[in-house]
Amino acid sequence: MGKTISEKILSIHSGKDVHANEVVVCKIDFCFSQDGTSGILIDSFNKLEANKIFDNKKFCMVIDHSAPSPNMGTSQIHKKMRDFIKKYKVKLFEIGCGVCHHIIPEYGYVKPGMLVIGADSHTCTYGALNAFSTGMGSTDVAIGVASGTNWFKVPETTKIIVNGKLKKGTFSKDLILFIIGKLTADGCTYHSTEFYGETIRNLSMDARFTISNMAVEMGAKTGIIEADKITWNWFKSHKIKVNKKSAVYADKDATYINTIEFNASKIKPMVAKPHTVDNVDLAENLEDIKIDQAFLGTCTNGRLEDLIIAAKILKTHSINSRVKFIVAPASKMIYLKAIKLGIIELFIKRGIAIVAPGCGPCVGTHNGIPADGENVISTANRNFKGRMGNSNANIYLASPATVVASAIKGKITTPQRFL
């Protein structure tokens, strides 16, 4: 009986021949937590009385969600994390290092075929590198940290095939928003999703991370993409050693619960309207909506390619005077590269506020909480009411190009004419 990528990875890590809906205990290759989840993780780890970490090279902590700390409560959590990593000799990515979902791959912790768990729902991002990676809660990851194992229900898999060329002004963010709009917020609950087709194969690694990152917004456990030349080149360019034999491909006769095909050439710039991610519409239908704040960053779209797209547009355009614009580069490395390329200087000259690499205002704790009645256009992955810290504000999600175009016009705008 053929297997999906998830069935194969979970079979290898459990030492059993398993298929969808079986429950297995698997060995974990890597796990991590961030400052929003580490407090409970440390408490749970202590309650487990394991007293040791299964492998201090296979666990790290990242301070990214509220970094630098905006208040005393958060500072206490950060201190608790620093004390923990000293005691157990694990790697901590300090304030300013960047968003966990960018730096963990960037530092070479994730490779094809791996099983990764993270105390953050967007851990599914590393599916772009052909890993089975999934978000869990703090106690679940604490079990991983203590024992190097956790239990998994082998997921059924939804196969998503995308063919056709993306139009000018349309990016992987538009594609995944379109797909989420069609499949809805719980369309893939407890499924693994596998992405195939020429459109996916032609996406850069930065663009693929955006796709895998948002799989959880359809309820999926992970969003996996096959490893190919682009994957291997990405590892090479980051100076990460990788064995091509570690790549995992689905069997031809694998069983999928659903197979859904999309034509990328028909997709236009998309926007997720308040207050759910699946509430998507064409950007062109929303052109009367005024924008008060724009945000470029996050684990979805804070990568170098995203900053380059923004810079390309801003080179010849100014931001509307009524719009506050915030940029959070996804990592320190990206920040440095953007400085070298002159992107940061351009952003500053255009009046953009650059905040420390990290989650920025996405989680609503600092760095740009909107006022009552304000409309925000953001490259993030969630637009829930109150997400950015004020339940009386509205969040619209779009691609970096649409966010920048909208900031220039002061209202939601399609980006084609600026590219």
Added chain:
Amino acid sequence: MTAFKISSGNAIKLSIQDNVNTDYIISGRYKFRIQDPKELSKYIFEDIDPTLSAKINQGDFIVAGRNFGCGSSREQAPVALKAKGISAIIAKSFARIFYRNAMNIGLPMIECDTDSIDGGNALTLDFEKSKLFNNTKKIEIKINPISKTMKIFLENDGVINYFKKYKGLKIEA
């Protein structure tokens, strides 16, 4: 398994039924500031209805629609609900991470068609027998089978006790 063998309380039907995300259960602005679960529980559902938490009594049931607990992996969401004294969450379906988190801390979840439950209805849950009654309407509500894994974790009042008792995870099926 002790406290929740049989539990009774009123239905708290949320004004938003489907896709109640963990940001709505407990906002990101509180999860960093407040570490004490009891204190955190004062702010549950604030972005849906700021007055709701004060109206919830010990033993009440949260009643929702599809995809309850979607979004962020924050364990503070089930932790705050448990600290509030919620007997169980009754929903049409649950999002995956929340489902695991709630199970892990010993907070029961019941999947069923919730349309026949109105806000304020008196409910009784017999967890052992997998039966849910709407006492106000004098009907039994058919619930989906409770998974073996959830039963195991709830019987041990959470995965931590289970892990310590069995010295690791032994559940496979």
